[in-house]
Amino acid sequence: xxxxxxxxxxxxxxxxxxxxxxxxxxxxxxxxxxxxxxxxxxxxxxxxxxxxxxxxxxxxxxxxxxxxxxxxxxxxxxxxxxxxxxxxxxxxxxxx
Numbered sequence: 001x002x003x004x005x006x007x008x009x010x011x012x013x014x015x016x017x018x019x020x021x022x023x024x025x026x027x028x029x030x031x032x033x034x035x036x037x038x039x040x041x042x043x044x045x046x047x048x049x050x051x052x053x054x055x056x057x058x059x060x061x062x063x064x065x066x067x068x069x070x071x072x073x074x075x076x077x078x079x080x081x082x083x084x085x086x087x088x089x090x091x092x093x094x095x096x
Contacts (some may be wrong), residue, residue, distance in 0.1 A: 008043050010036045023093050035063035044072070045081050093095045 002014035004021040008029050015021040024077045025044030036055045041047050051060050057071055064070075 001041050006044070019093070022081070022085060022090045026090075026094055036060065045078070049051055049077050050079055 002016050004015040004018050006013040006015075006021060006024060006029075008025060009018075011029070013024060015024065021047050023061060026042040029043045030038050032046070032047055033040050034050060034054075036051070036059050039050060039054075041050045052075060055063075060066060060071060061068075066074075
């Protein structure tokens with residue numbers, strides 16, 4: 001059974017490999033503007049990565065009116081993806 005679910009705006013597409021999920025999110029969904037700084041990024045993993053790599057938790061909470069549970073959920077998603085994804089493959093697929 002596929003392990004990785006998209007979950008962007010009710011998209012319940014599932015993927016066997018996390019790399020497939022990241023490519024799907026980057027190519028099949030609209031880009032979004034970061035509410036903290038305005039940077040435009042692909043929705044999903046890359047949006048979460050941007051938010052937590054570039055901004056503090058406090059900035060994220062204020063800009064997105066996020067609860068501690070929502071922050072933890074997104075941090076867990078980021079950690080899970082980064083522990084398994086071959087980002088070189090993702091980059092090659094997105095640039096190819």
